[in-house]
Amino acid sequence: MTRPLYEAKAEFFRTLGHPARIRVLELLSERDHAVHELLEQIEIEPSNLSHQLAALRRTGLVTQSRRDGQVIYSVAVPEVRDLLMAARVILQAVIDDQATLSAELGAPATSES
Amino acid sequence: MTRPLYEAKAEFFRTLGHPARIRVLELLSERDHAVHELLEQIEIEPSNLSHQLAALRRTGLVTQSRRDGQVIYSVAVPEVRDLLMAARVILQAVIDDQATLSAELGAPATSES
């Protein structure tokens, strides 16, 4: 019955694996946003955004609330910010690695064989 | 030409969004492993694992090398470990949140309305 932890982890990361959802989390980690504010920043149809928000809600990463006619979203867990930063660091490291590698391949005369 | 950063981020997270790939990264963040060692730990067909390893290679998260007839995999970037830890923390927070919530829903007599 209790699903293995690595399944939960995988699902968690999959939830982050969508451009619009990432952008939502980044925006929300700055401050709460109403849906129409998100729509101004993210080029996507309202209905599509709604689906993506639903996905984030399902995995418990964000929460909804209503304030005078608008629906406001917030990150449910403050650590989301840390995660996004950790990811940024790795991503940068990987990109640098690849740049170095292709520089070595592209200009092999630089040093040794 | 330069793909937006949030696309790269999404792809990065998607790469982590698979049970077998997560397990591989966790095992590799302890120490290097040969493919057959990974196979002992992860219940998956060799060919499937190979595909998943290829995916991890493509995004530059792991690297391959050969040592006496075996293929050894290593994490390419040491920070992977940090990321997995950060994810663990969030995941736990989210799970706790949900547990609290369902406890409140399930046993509403505990305190206030």
Next chain:
DNA sequence: TGTTGACTTGAACAAATGTTCATGTTATAA
């Protein structure tokens, strides 16, 4: 009570991912 703005939902279709199977490669041992 009827609109309108702000969102959500469901269902259908499209696109991306995952799994398997058959075949290929590489290095070592017989």
Next chain:
DNA sequence: TTATAACATGAACATTTGTTCAAGTCAACA
């Protein structure tokens, strides 16, 4: 030189996700 162990790859099919469209809710407002 041919077996064999240890992996990788490609292609076909299955499954999951994503996107769109049409319709629905909800709350203020006219």
